[in-house]
Amino acid sequence: MQISRRGFIKVAGVGVAVTTVGAFGFGEAEAAVVAHVRPFKLANTMETRNTCPYCSVACGIIMYSKGDLKKGDATITHIEGDADHPTNRGTLCPKGAALKDFIHSETRLKYPMVRKPGSNKFERVSWDTALDRIARLMKDDRDKNFVAKNADGVTVNRWTSTGMLAASATTNETAWLTYKVARSLGLLGFDNQARV
Numbered sequence: 326m327q328i329s330r331r332g333f334i335k336v337a338g339v340g341v342a343v344t345t346v347g348a349f350g351f352g353e354a355e356a357a358v359v360a361h362v363r364p365f366k367l368a369n370t371m372e373t374r375n376t377c378p379y380c381s382v383a384c385g386i387i388m389y390s391k392g393d394l395k396k397g398d399a400t401i402t403h404i405e406g407d408a409d410h411p412t413n414r415g416t417l418c419p420k421g422a423a424l425k426d427f428i429h430s431e432t433r434l435k436y437p438m439v440r441k442p443g444s445n446k447f448e449r450v451s452w453d454t455a456l457d458r459i460a461r462l463m464k465d466d467r468d469k470n471f472v473a474k475n476a477d478g479v480t481v482n483r484w485t486s487t488g489m490l491a492a493s494a495t496t497n498e499t500a501w502l503t504y505k506v507a508r509s510l511g512l513l514g515f516d517n518q519a520r521v
């Protein structure tokens with residue numbers, strides 16, 4: 326087939342026009358494109374705002390879940406930075422960006438565990454049991470070791486035989502309250518998970 330340069334451009338132009346028209350829905354192109362586009366993965370998900378638990382920067386995150394949150398069978402399918410959060414403005418560092426894997430990790434601690442004296446394994450206990458046990462042990466230890474005055478008779482109100490490690494994934498108000506509770510008990514050994 327003989328075709329001039331001018332004729333080739335005409336044919337090519339017609340080809341482009343046909344393709345463009347097809348892409349607008351006048352041919353099979355639209356169906357082909359649709360077949361290769363994945364469904365929007367955040368469709369029909371529930372958005373929950375939260376705070377990244379890793380460090381004291383406390384970036385805001387949005388967690389997307391599918392399922393019934395009230396029944397407790399929802400699954401988190403995606404996490405991203407909260408663009409409205411004043412701390413991170415939607416950004417996340419690599420740790421925060423990998424939060425979904427942390428949440429679904431098989432080794433993630435989800436409930437209180439206790440290793441009884443002489444045992445070599447941890448066993449699950451209820452929150453009531455854990456909180457009662459912690460309160461009992463704290464009270465007994467404080468009663469035994471609290472120092473109200475030092476050797477010179479100066480009031481010091483120290484409790485140095487127990488320490489507290491607080492979490493960083495919290496609000497300023499909760500952190501303030503945690504600090505006040507710990508210090509009002511006389512605790513000196515008090516630090517934050519973000520510094521460990």
Ligand code: SF4
Nearest residue numbers: 377379380384418421
């Ligand atoms: S996303 Fe990174 S910087 Fe922000 S709180 Fe989490 S660990 Fe810290």
